[in-house]
Amino acid sequence: APAAELRDIKSHNHDAMSRSAVLHRSIHENVKFPRLVGGKGNFLETDDGRRIFDASGGAAVACIGHGSPRVRDAVAKQMMQISYCASTFYSNDAYEELCRLLVASAHGHMAKAYVVNSGSEAMEAAMKLARQYYLEKNPAENQRTRFIARKQSYHGTTIGSLSMGGHKARRVKFEPMLVDNISHVSPCFPYRGQDGETDEQYVSRLAQELDDEFQRVGPETVCAFVAEPVVGAALGCVGSVPGYFQAMKAVCCKYGALLIMDEVMSGMGRTGTVHAWEQEGVVPDLQTIGKCLGGGYQPIAGVLVNNVIVQTLDRGSGAFMHGHTYQGHAVACAAALEIQRIIQEDGLINNCQRMGQLMGKLLHQALDSHPNVGSIRGRGLFWGVEFVLGKSTKEPFPVSDGVAMAICEMGMKRPYCIGVYPGTGTADGIRGDHIIVSPAYNIVT
Ligand code: PLP
Known part of the structure; x- marks a missing residue:
């Protein structure tokens, strides 16, 4: 040259x-x-x-x-035992133990846990679990392909989870690529949304809006309503007024749809209870968790799944049609397990x-x-x-x-x-x- x-x-x-x-x-x-x-x-x-x-x-x-020296030791020990195994063929103690702990944390309302690497992946998995549940529950429910989520919400950054989110600024550049089977209703945001109403009136207006949205898109086409119990990234720690989630769940039940709560940010103790839904008087059918599961020591997130969904899949294909190379990663699970033990013991x-x-x-x-x-x-x-x-x-x-x-x-x-x-x-x-x-x-x- x-x-x-x-x-x-x-x-x-x-x-x-x-x-x-x-x-x-x-x-x-x-x-x-x-x-x-x-x-x-x-x-x-x-x-x-x-x-x-x-x-x-x-x-x-x-x-x-x-x-934390305890987490360091748990991670090092796990690495020397087995750091990675293909979860399609093998299990490991850390994964088994972590999922047992997570299921126990839900007071008998959840039957199994699924562990992935990020909150976005957890949301993707929850969406596909919901869809597969209806497909295997009854082939006539094949038409359930839609979700109703909320404006000003954040559910992740991958195409499915970004489509679920209603945060305009994050969506705008990618709008033409987003999936169009998701619509968005108003969030429960008292500071900007409660217009001189009592809590009851506000809740009843929001429940009506959700009901109207089910009607608009066709209730038989909806898999689930998806919401963060306390909106984190998109609104800045906005919880709902009393009775809101009970009213939303009632609308879901009316149309046979699931309630998915995204607790990636609010979950695993952040709001003062292990799960934020414990403060709402409702239990979701599916729940995502993330951030405080691994406390930043390892990338790890997950989905908690109720018994009805687990039983349906068990009677159906017997498998969740999904999977990531690093799901249930032994070292990530060992870190999360130790962190959850520290939270409990201390x-x-x-x-x-x-x-x-x-x-x-x-x-x-x-x-x-x-x-x-x-x-x-x-x-x-x-x-x-x-x-x-x-x-x-x-x-x-x-x-x-x-x-x-x-x-x-x-x-x-x-x-x-x-x-x-x-x-x-x-x-x-x-x-x-x-x-x-x-x-x-x-x-x-
Ligand atoms: N869901 C909620 C409620 C979140 O707050 C976040 C992240 O902030 C996500 C999903 C996405 O999680 P991740 O960034 O781990 O993919």
């Missing part, structure tokens, strides 16, 4: 070496992500010597903090409730009077603060002026700072701004 060409290649390689090779969310070279070199307990450490109090546990993930769900009440009180004390704070809401250690341009108008911040992102960035520039999680799009899924505060369950005062 000519010398000039070689020089070009060399200088390109030199540039490439000094650049990050990671495809981060922001691709711009001038955006520098703080590089973490350590994590101990509730603190993160950066390569330039800062300590960050991990007030959000990442995306509401790190439920027991960082650097009484961390009680601490989550106690510290959550305190955190709510302190957030209200500190921020209620701020002119740009519209709403503070949460359960357990899962709190959201929504910012507005004006308290009385509730006018949302345009995302381009994102105050939440600014708060997070400002925090990260300080020598000792608080790592909260930014969210965008509360008002209509495009405009609006909130932060999530969701520290580990073992925080102390």
Whole structure:
């Protein structure tokens, strides 16, 4: 090659070496992500010597903090025993034991658990389980192919789970690729949706909207209604008003459809009970779990499945037509199992409730009077603060002026700072701004 060409290649390689090779969310070279070199307990450490109090546990993930020797030992032991086995042919103790623990956590309402690697995969699996259930229950129910979910929801990032989500900003670029058998009704969002009504009136209006949607699409075509019990990423910790989920379940039962609750963010203790549905007086037919299952130590998520569905598949084909290479991964299961044991043995769900009440009180004390704070809401250690341009108008911040992102960035520039999680799009899924505060369950005062 000519010398000039070689020089070009060399200088390109030199540039490439000094650049990050990671495809981060922001691709711009001038955006520098703080590089973490350590994590101990509730603190993160950066390569330039800062300590960050991990007030959000990442995306509401790190439920027991960082650097647990117990989890390290459990993972190392599992790796030396058996790290991976093809779950089509083999089982392993960690997977069996974890699923037993998960089924037991549901107070007899769930019969089996299915373990995958991410919340999005869990949602995909739940969708296919629902479809397969109807197909094997009765061939005449073959027409059940639709789902009804909610606007301003988040259920994941793969094509099926993104289609399930009703968050406009996340959907918009991929809209033509999304599946069109999913429609969206209003979420239960008292701050922006309850229009001078009592809780009963509000619930009854939302139940009517769901009923109307079943009628519009044809009730015999619907597999399930899908909702997060406490909306995390899309709205910032919005729980429903009393009676909401009971009313929604009643509509599902009326039309013989399933209720799927997405507890990827709200589940495994985050809201002060193991499952957030325990606070709603209803039990879902299928439930997804994720984040606090593995507490960030391993990528792991899952689906809990009730007995009716399990029995139906058992009498039918006898197999769930689905599978990932790494499902039921032994090391991930061993980590999750140890984390769930730590949560149980150390009484961390009680601490989550106690510290959550305190955190709510302190957030209200500190921020209620701020002119740009519209709403503070949460359960357990899962709190959201929504910012507005004006308290009385509730006018949302345009995302381009994102105050939440600014708060997070400002925090990260300080020598000792608080790592909260930014969210965008509360008002209509495009405009609006909130932060999530969701520290580990073992925080102390
Ligand atoms: N479902 C809910 C409710 C979530 O909050 C998330 C992630 O934030 C997901 C699904 C997707 O999970 P994952 O990012 O692990 O794929």
